[in-house]
Amino acid sequence: MAGHKQQGIIFGSVADDDTGATDLAGMLADQDLRTVLVIDLPPPADFDAWTRECDAVIIGVASRAAPPQAAYQRTREAIRLLGALEPHVIEIKYCSTFDSSPEGNIGPSIDAALDEMGESFTVALPALPVNGRTTYLGYHFVHRQLLSDSPMRHHPLTPMTNPNLVTHLQSQTRRKVGLVPHPVVRGGPERVRARFEELREQGVGIAILDCLSDADLEALCEAMAELRLITGSSAPAIKLPAVWQRRGWWQPAAGSGARPVRAEGRGFLVVAGSCSEATRRQNGWLEAEGARVINLPGEYLAEGQVSVEEISAVVGRELAAGRTCLLRTAVTLEDVARVHQWAARRGQTATEVGEQITHTLAWLVQRLVHEHAPEGLIVAGGETAGTISRTLGFGALRVGKNIEPGVPLCYALGQVRLPVVLKSGNFGSTDFYGRAREAVRRSGR
Numbered sequence: 001m002a003g004h005k006q007q008g009i010i011f012g013s014v015a016d017d018d019t020g021a022t023d024l025a026g027m028l029a030d031q032d033l034r035t036v037l038v039i040d041l042p043p044p045a046d047f048d049a050w051t052r053e054c055d056a057v058i059i060g061v062a063s064r065a066a067p068p069q070a071a072y073q074r075t076r077e078a079i080r081l082l083g084a085l086e087p088h089v090i091e092i093k094y095c096s097t098f099d100s101s102p103e104g105n106i107g108p109s110i111d112a113a114l115d116e117m118g119e120s121f122t123v124a125l126p127a128l129p130v131n132g133r134t135t136y137l138g139y140h141f142v143h144r145q146l147l148s149d150s151p152m153r154h155h156p157l158t159p160m161t162n163p164n165l166v167t168h169l170q171s172q173t174r175r176k177v178g179l180v181p182h183p184v185v186r187g188g189p190e191r192v193r194a195r196f197e198e199l200r201e202q203g204v205g206i207a208i209l210d211c212l213s214d215a216d217l218e219a220l221c222e223a224m225a226e227l228r229l230i231t232g233s234s235a236p237a238i239k240l241p242a243v244w245q246r247r248g249w250w251q252p253a254a255g256s257g258a259r260p261v262r263a264e265g266r267g268f269l270v271v272a273g274s275c276s277e278a279t280r281r282q283n284g285w286l287e288a289e290g291a292r293v294i295n296l297p298g299e300y301l302a303e304g305q306v307s308v309e310e311i312s313a314v315v316g317r318e319l320a321a322g323r324t325c326l327l328r329t330a331v332t333l334e335d336v337a338r339v340h341q342w343a344a345r346r347g348q349t350a351t352e353v354g355e356q357i358t359h360t361l362a363w364l365v366q367r368l369v370h371e372h373a374p375e376g377l378i379v380a381g382g383e384t385a386g387t388i389s390r391t392l393g394f395g396a397l398r399v400g401k402n403i404e405p406g407v408p409l410c411y412a413l414g415q416v417r418l419p420v421v422l423k424s425g426n427f428g429s430t431d432f433y434g435r436a437r438e439a440v441r442r443s444g445r
Helices: 018-030 044-051 068-083 106-117 165-170 182-186 189-201 214-224 236-246 277-288 298-302 308-320 333-345 350-372 382-391 432-444
Strands: 011-015 035-039 056-060 089-093 122-125 133-136 139-142 176-180 204-209 229-232 268-272 292-295 324-328 376-380 396-404 407-412 419-423
Touching (some): 011 018, 018 035, 018 089, 018 396, 018 419, 035 044, 089 106, 122 214, 165 176, 176 189, 182 189, 182 214, 268 382, 277 292, 277 324, 292 308, 298 333, 298 350, 308 324, 308 350, 333 350, 350 382, 382 419, 419 432
Parallel strands (some): 011 089, 035 056, 089 229, 122 229, 268 376, 376 419
Antiparallel strands (some): 035 396, 396 407, 407 419
């Protein structure tokens, strides 16, 4: 591959969506790794320029809702690009709620990495205890609810109805899936490593890891530190850096924190493409705080029937006055169901209409940002964030510290340069938008 070979990178990752990528990146930045998130597969010259003087590089490939074969191919190409940086370890990053259909795309993405790297074994650690995601005997929980009983069962694209991650992942991959159960994890790193060897001898290619607590996570990270390939949530980024330091593989560089970018605009633009329970609460909080709310029904976005000039005029007045505007695509779950029914009458799938909605929304946001230059842009929802990132030409994001676990403040480095917060629909406290605005303002000061 063209371009230089960079020395000293400790960690590389391929993430299936941009909010998941920033989740992982923020965990790494909190541990003082100089971290850059690259969006898609850029030209080698841009990739080289953006990834110089980094400890960690994450590539967001927006493969979560893609056809399985496309997810496989994108992941394999990204692994090849990361390989030129010679990372000590590569992670395939997916959501801590294991967002995927029975056909994919987590399995195909793991298969792509194993195939490209020539590895025969890896682990899957979707748990993220700090955000209430845990795995016990292979069953996955969200805040102590089975995944199939949690709000994730209502996800518009990947409704999670099977909490057994061993059988769910097995339906997506040609490799044998096994389990490292919690009693083994409680036995410590040596027992976990011994279990890895047992599973290898049984022909297992991917091992689901039970994890209930911070102590479990620490034991698992110690046990898997020498694997070349790992997969899962952002949880490994919390504990692996300390392991690397103890083993002399990596040390924080002086001044490793992300350099702030002074915001040039005024006011904040918040875009909510998610209708998750967490995002609905956050939208309600922001509305109660007096933000100007613009509702954009999905049917109108799907058909491109939005009053662009009228919306631009309203947003422009609010931002010029230093206020916050919220664009949201749905208020309730009934709104989502209505759009799906509307799409079905037109012979469209939920995925197809979702793509139309996010592309029109991203085009609208692009116009608003270019015309009115907000002080900061906050986006809720993985698919929405991915489409906006690409439409606005962010190129890459320099990653700062987390505002809350899994949601860092970032700085766009490409065609548009401004502070950006990309939030998973399921993440964040009720007043998260307020915390994000304050983080941007602090960075500007």
